[in-house]
Amino acid sequence: DTGVSQDPRHKITKRGQNVTFRCDPISEHNRLYWYRQTLGQGPEFLTYFQNEAQLEKSRLLSDRFSAERPKGSFSTLEIQRTEQGDSAMYLCASSSSTRGSTGELFFGEGSRLTVL
């Protein structure tokens, strides 16, 4: 399967714990995005990378959230000291910025976080 993969698919944690999600994009894609989606709502942009550089971060991304893409391939999203309000689906997407690309995003299945 050459699509976007995310791990874990589901994570249940207690308030105050740290969690980390991993995303492996489509191999030839140089852009990687993180979105957050709460039940019945549209995805909200969190951050994106072009190669290993984090080019934009949303104001939604508090200091407890950090994302990395150290080698320009897979990415991790860490949430420290989780709160119940962090419960959501965390979606990863990738795209290509090569010439002729029109930039549609290809999404993974998401990582669902439940904070108790």
Add this chain to the structure above:
Amino acid sequence: AQSVAQPEDQVNVAEGNPLTVKCTYSVSGNPYLFWYVQYPNRGLQFLLKYITGDNLVKGSYGFEAEFNKSQTSFHLKKPSALVSDSALYFCAVRPPSGNKLTFGGGTRVLVKP
């Protein structure tokens, strides 16, 4: 800043009838417009896009969408809905100079047999 509005939270339609899901947008410059579909507990699947050219674009699963610049709309349509089309549909916009998609709040489509 760009924005997308999907005025209907839910659309109900009988199987075999035409389906329309509405979307209006606000963006600087000529927009790149997209439709995605989401099935329960799954990620978003790309349906179609408008970048330039013909205002009517065709996509996956028999869906099409019509770009209307004067009305800043990009409504999704399907001539004959199937029960399996029941899902959550999202419209999204990106300015040509930007790199991120902004999504609408979604419209739930329920196709009844």
